[in-house]
Amino acid sequence: MSKQAKITIGIMAHVDAGKTTLSEQFLFRANVIRKAGRVDHKDTFLDGDEMERSRGITIFSKEAELTLNDHRLVLLDTPGHVDFSAEAERCLSVMDYCILLISAPEGIKSHTLVLWKLLEQKGIPTFLFVNKIDQFADANGGDSDPLWLSKKSELLEQIRKQLSAEAVDFSVLPEKRGRFFWEEIAMCDEHMMECFLEAEDLWEEMPTEEKADGEAEQAFFTGRMKDCSFKELIRGRKLFPVFFGSALKEIGLDAFFQELAQCLESRSFPEQFGGRIFKISRDAQGQRMLHVRLTGGSLGVREEIAFWDAAGEEKRKEKVTQLRILSGGGFLPVERAEAGDVVAILGPSLGKAGEGLGFEQEAAAPSMVPVLGYQVSAGKDVPQPLLLEKLRMIEEENPELSVQYEEEKKQILIRLMGRVQTEILKSQMEQRFGISIELDEGQVLYRETIEDTVEGVGHFEPLRHYAEVHLLLEPLERGKGIELRSRVSSDLLATNWQRLILQHLSEKQHRGVLTGSPITDMRITLVAGKAHPKHTEGGDFRQATYRAVRQGLMQASSLLLEPYYSLQITAPTSLIGRVLSELDQRAGSGRAESIGEEASLIIASAPVATVRNFAADLAAFSGGRGRVQMQFSGYEPCHNTQEVLSEREYDPERDIRNRADSVFVSHGSSLIVPWDEVFDHMDLELFTKRKKEDVPAAPAGPAGSLSQSAGEDELRAIFEKTFKTSWEGRREEVKQQNARTVTAPKPDPYDSFQPKTGTATGEVLLVDGYNLLFAHEELSKLARDNLDAARGRLLDLLSDYQGTESGRMIVVFDAYKTEGGRVHKQEYHNIEVVFTKEQQTADMYIEKTVHEMGKKARVSVVTSDGLEQIVAGAKGALLVSSREFLRRMEEQKQRIREEYLSRPSGNINPIQGL
Numbered sequence: 001m002s003k004q005a006k007i008t009i010g011i012m013a014h015v016d017a018g019k020t021t022l023s024e025q026f027l028f029r030a031n032v033i034r035k036a037g038r039v040d041h042k043d044t045f046l047d048g049d050e051m052e053r054s055r056g057i058t059i060f061s062k063e064a065e066l067t068l069n070d071h072r073l074v075l076l077d078t079p080g081h082v083d084f085s086a087e088a089e090r091c092l093s094v095m096d097y098c099i100l101l102i103s104a105p106e107g108i109k110s111h112t113l114v115l116w117k118l119l120e121q122k123g124i125p126t127f128l129f130v131n132k133i134d135q136f137a138d139a140n141g142g143d144s145d146p147l148w149l150s151k152k153s154e155l156l157e158q159i160r161k162q163l164s165a166e167a168v169d170f171s172v173l174p175e176k177r178g179r180f181f182w183e184e185i186a187m188c189d190e191h192m193m194e195c196f197l198e199a200e201d202l203w204e205e206m207p208t209e210e211k212a213d214g215e216a217e218q219a220f221f222t223g224r225m226k227d228c229s230f231k232e233l234i235r236g237r238k239l240f241p242v243f244f245g246s247a248l249k250e251i252g253l254d255a256f257f258q259e260l261a262q263c264l265e266s267r268s269f270p271e272q273f274g275g276r277i278f279k280i281s282r283d284a285q286g287q288r289m290l291h292v293r294l295t296g297g298s299l300g301v302r303e304e305i306a307f308w309d310a311a312g313e314e315k316r317k318e319k320v321t322q323l324r325i326l327s328g329g330g331f332l333p334v335e336r337a338e339a340g341d342v343v344a345i346l347g348p349s350l351g352k353a354g355e356g357l358g359f360e361q362e363a364a365a366p367s368m369v370p371v372l373g374y375q376v377s378a379g380k381d382v383p384q385p386l387l388l389e390k391l392r393m394i395e396e397e398n399p400e401l402s403v404q405y406e407e408e409k410k411q412i413l414i415r416l417m418g419r420v421q422t423e424i425l426k427s428q429m430e431q432r433f434g435i436s437i438e439l440d441e442g443q444v445l446y447r448e449t450i451e452d453t454v455e456g457v458g459h460f461e462p463l464r465h466y467a468e469v470h471l472l473l474e475p476l477e478r479g480k481g482i483e484l485r486s487r488v489s490s491d492l493l494a495t496n497w498q499r500l501i502l503q504h505l506s507e508k509q510h511r512g513v514l515t516g517s518p519i520t521d522m523r524i525t526l527v528a529g530k531a532h533p534k535h536t537e538g539g540d541f542r543q544a545t546y547r548a549v550r551q552g553l554m555q556a557s558s559l560l561l562e563p564y565y566s567l568q569i570t571a572p573t574s575l576i577g578r579v580l581s582e583l584d585q586r587a588g589s590g591r592a593e594s595i596g597e598e599a600s601l602i603i604a605s606a607p608v609a610t611v612r613n614f615a616a617d618l619a620a621f622s623g624g625r626g627r628v629q630m631q632f633s634g635y636e637p638c639h640n641t642q643e644v645l646s647e648r649e650y651d652p653e654r655d656i657r658n659r660a661d662s663v664f665v666s667h668g669s670s671l672i673v674p675w676d677e678v679f680d681h682m683d684l685e686l687f688t689k690r691k692k693e694d695v696p697a698a699p700a701g702p703a704g705s706l707s708q709s710a711g712e713d714e715l716r717a718i719f720e721k722t723f724k725t726s727w728e729g730r731r732e733e734v735k736q737q738n739a740r741t742v743t744a745p746k747p748d749p750y751d752s753f754q755p756k757t758g759t760a761t762g763e764v765l766l767v768d769g770y771n772l773l774f775a776h777e778e779l780s781k782l783a784r785d786n787l788d789a790a791r792g793r794l795l796d797l798l799s800d801y802q803g804t805e806s807g808r809m810i811v812v813f814d815a816y817k818t819e820g821g822r823v824h825k826q827e828y829h830n831i832e833v834v835f836t837k838e839q840q841t842a843d844m845y846i847e848k849t850v851h852e853m854g855k856k857a858r859v860s861v862v863t864s865d866g867l868e869q870i871v872a873g874a875k876g877a878l879l880v881s882s883r884e885f886l887r888r889m890e891e892q893k894q895r896i897r898e899e900y901l902s903r904p905s906g907n908i909n910p911i912q913g914l
Helices: 019-029 050-055 082-094 110-122 146-162 179-186 190-205 216-225 231-235 253-263 384-397 419-433 495-507 538-555 573-585 614-621 641-648 675-680 687-694 712-723 727-737 769-775 777-785 787-802 842-853 866-874 882-901
Strands: 007-012 062-068 071-077 097-103 126-131 167-169 240-244 274-282 288-296 298-300 304-308 314-319 322-327 330-334 336-338 342-346 356-358 372-378 404-406 411-416 437-439 447-450 454-460 467-475 482-486 522-531 558-572 589-595 599-607 627-637 662-666 669-673 763-768 808-813 824-828 831-835 858-862 878-880
Touching: 007 019, 007 082, 019 062, 019 071, 019 097, 019 126, 019 253, 050 419, 062 253, 062 322, 082 110, 082 274, 082 419, 097 110, 110 558, 110 627, 126 146, 126 253, 146 167, 146 240, 167 179, 179 190, 240 253, 274 384, 288 356, 304 356, 322 336, 372 384, 384 411, 384 419, 411 419, 419 437, 447 467, 454 538, 454 675, 454 687, 467 538, 467 687, 482 495, 495 522, 495 538, 522 538, 538 662, 538 675, 558 573, 558 614, 558 641, 573 589, 573 599, 573 614, 614 627, 669 675, 763 769, 763 842, 769 777, 769 787, 769 808, 769 842, 769 882, 777 787, 787 808, 787 831, 787 882, 808 842, 842 858, 842 866, 878 882
Parallel strands: 007 071, 007 097, 097 126, 126 240, 167 240, 454 662, 482 522, 763 808, 763 858, 808 831, 858 878
Antiparallel strands: 062 071, 274 288, 274 356, 288 342, 298 336, 304 314, 322 330, 322 342, 372 411, 372 437, 404 411, 447 558, 454 467, 467 522, 558 599, 558 627, 589 599, 662 669, 824 831
């Protein structure tokens, strides 16, 4: 394109870092405004909303166009308050560069770290501007002020330690950049290092008299390195220039803007049309506007934009009626926008924040999401449908509100980040619609995930309809969200049906079976599907898909997750103990990061549910001297699952909006089949069954002193011979028989060995031997060559563990020595070893033992077998996973070693050292 493309540069910071003030200086020096406004004077150009001016904070992102030297820039001013962090995060998708502000008096705050992580994830080149140095430095920038030089060194060290080691001080004037400056640059890139070493060699070869002048070194290295461009390093996030100044006092700004212009580089765009919607708003007349960054081609008035659904099918095209270049509160209408432009598009009724246009794909969902839910109500004169309509208009602009209407309870629910956003929402409803709303105290928003892999089946076949869907549900790491994919050949299921299924998976917020909370951290894979050539319609796959998800969740071992806050607590040093004790009582944990004579910094993490009022409590017991900053850090396993489940009283089988059963046809009429009987009626074979049969069984080891055992191949053979079915088929039968227990929550593994209530006495620990063996990485490898040796080593480890524990330990192994063989028991040091009889698995033996001993003793079961956990849990046993038990064994071993090594020398064998 002939015309140079615009560069979009965003400004981000934690609240009160001076971001809006720096934006004003940008616009003033580019002659966009005649005078730089001030937040305290309520006359800033970009914060034109009355709510922003009255509160002195940025609530809505704003854009403005300007020219910096030869660069055409679009400046994005983003909110700094954590309550509006989702708005700021949406702007990241359209930024070419970012300026991250740090307040010199406060240093790097928790929200600064969050923003830095987001910039890193998005790969956005970043400049760092340390603001408010006027509180330490003189009007010249502090070059001669010892106090400021000390503070500057401290801030640089903090930046390099907490953000990036490639942060380099660019506040040094170009003519004063000597050997040390260029050496720091060279450390960021291999090519730059080669250039520097070459210059250094030439410098050493120069005559001594030519190096005598103090400025000679600076001139030499600057001359040699001037052709080495910073642009590529900055663009590739290998270098992060750091500037120091004061936006309010105009210290260091000339050098900052001059150097910034030298470092920017415009990108090229394809000819194909593309764009990214990063915001939805309405103008003074209520017209809907899509804020879009064009990333390819061009767009003109009266042209049409295609909008697509999640399956990649075109929903419809809509005409552009107007294009506006926004700048603060004003705008300039244009007939055509080019790639690189940021424009407001009027006309389309479709489109949402984060959606891609043209070749662009939809952006990932924001990671900073609300963790508190509120019920909304209005006066009796406001009909609920009207209230819902207005809230959804605001939801378009703030998608994180997630407005929902609960039909059963006739109530409207929304999600908010915190107190400030709550107040802003009330003001918006009053000012824009004249509706006064009230919100309840709010409740924590939980989520659910699964701990094992299951295959969910949904079948929908009322008369003259047909669809069957098989979905593989797999757990993912924390924070991964929901991933969707298909592994079905188009030869088996047409591509259009597969797209439709994926669309149905993405269009709905699927709910878990513990509390009805949204599911997360899960991969859902389409592994099989079937349509009827005559009777299948699109809605049939919707029903089958929803039911398949739910049926899978009903089978799985579910885990309740709750939101956590990361906390930065500043408190008097004398109160460190009190603060850590308070955190411990709130199920949190913390450590003293830095301890000073008067005040200390504590870094902590705690559940949102327990620390919502921590700031007020801290202020109370510290006499107002303690301060805390809280930032959402993600979802973790709930600390009080049983309490939450009792409070919610959620019954998944009574949730008629999220059904797990399937619909079949029988004798010309519909038949509703419960979720735990679907496997007996489905048409397609289970994908998981096919995959398991493809995997060779583990080889059996040679006979030894404990030889009443068999390899997994023998177990499979015995099962198929005895039960006239496959191993997996039998497990499915047992699972269906015990399906009523699948929604029982798994206890916290740290509580696994706590006594049960009731009249039980004594402790019994039942261990599924082979399950634990194959959960141990080294023993699992050993078992491939010698199963007996691996089993013997496991028994030695368990015997060592039991040496410091009370109660009985019973280790159970599957065994089929001869036909008609009986249960074989033997003592192995301080533990009991059991080999089951013919036609009896370890699962069955453990289930029977739990039933018999559960009334007399406190029984715990060690296994990661999902079915075995279900059965044992239903019989009243406490559960602990194999991985968790191995961790406890390792911790015990380490603890004993440390206690031994820490004993006084007088307690050591007196012969030692002679």
